[in-house]
Amino acid sequence: MIEARDTAAVAAQLGREPRGVRRVASRCPCGLPAVIETAPRLPDGTPFPTLFYLTCPKAASAIGTLEGGGVMRDMQDRLAADPSLSAGYTAAHEDYLRRRGAAAREDGVEPLPEGTQSAGGMPERVKCLHALVAHELAVPGINPFGREALDALPEWWRSGPCVAVDPDDAEPEVDR
Template sequence: MGNSRDEKIVEWQIGRKITNMNRVAYRCPYGYPVVIESLPIKNGKPFPTLYWLTCPHLRREVSKLESEGFIKKLEDRIASDVAFREKMRKAHLEVIERRKRLLTEEHSFREVLEKVGTGGIRDFSKVKCLHLHLADYLAGVGNPVGETVWNLIEKKFCDDVFCKIGEARE
């Protein structure tokens, strides 16, 4: 599990208790968590979202892109661009492999989690939400949807060290 300072900041960022955080996978230039790696088990059930975008600034920026129709635009690109579709398929498989490394060989959830990609996506031609793809990309997964989202965001980080508020509340 991550350190208690990071956990408290993440809980402040997302507005609720976190129970399956493994570690911080990506930090902003100010040192605050941006993406966390989750354990693939939550409350005794399979949890397929490996990387979680926690940064309030980036979550707002990605929500704007979603409201502008970028989920459909990227699903259309997956459908029409063979190379992009193949990169997306490989990204899902990479997430599956990373998730498997966090479970023992004999764990009963391995079989279920091997059938779904990032965020539990079964149909690799679907995007679901842009936040999870950006989280994958920032955590080092070769996710072309996440890379596209990252490149669409003009202002990558806040100017006001917003998460300092969350740290002050410790």
């Protein structure tokens, strides 16, 4: 269950109404949602494989800067060379699939088909740090590359919340 204030904050963060929100999975140190957990299927039945969705635009921007610096190439190289790291990343992938399947069962909807991707390229590629960081924020200690990326980020929240939410205001202000 998600409160109206959080729904308003997420809508302001995304610039649109969020779809299929189940709950806030992680909060920014400023108190606003940073990651939401979404339903494996949208209300119309459309598959939605992204279980953990990063909503904070300041965090997303910082991650984009990190991605632009080429860190994913190094991660991919280490994934191929380090069996222990590969095992941890595979465990993160399996955790993601397990949680997504549990969410489908809790919602009373058909789970996504076997073989549907998890997120961020898991378990064989490092494709999207936004998804990997969202997973790590939602389930601390599970995603080795999400943790690395999170540790490399600046404290994006220090300058204040990314949006100003007044429960009576239909148009929250966005500070990007």
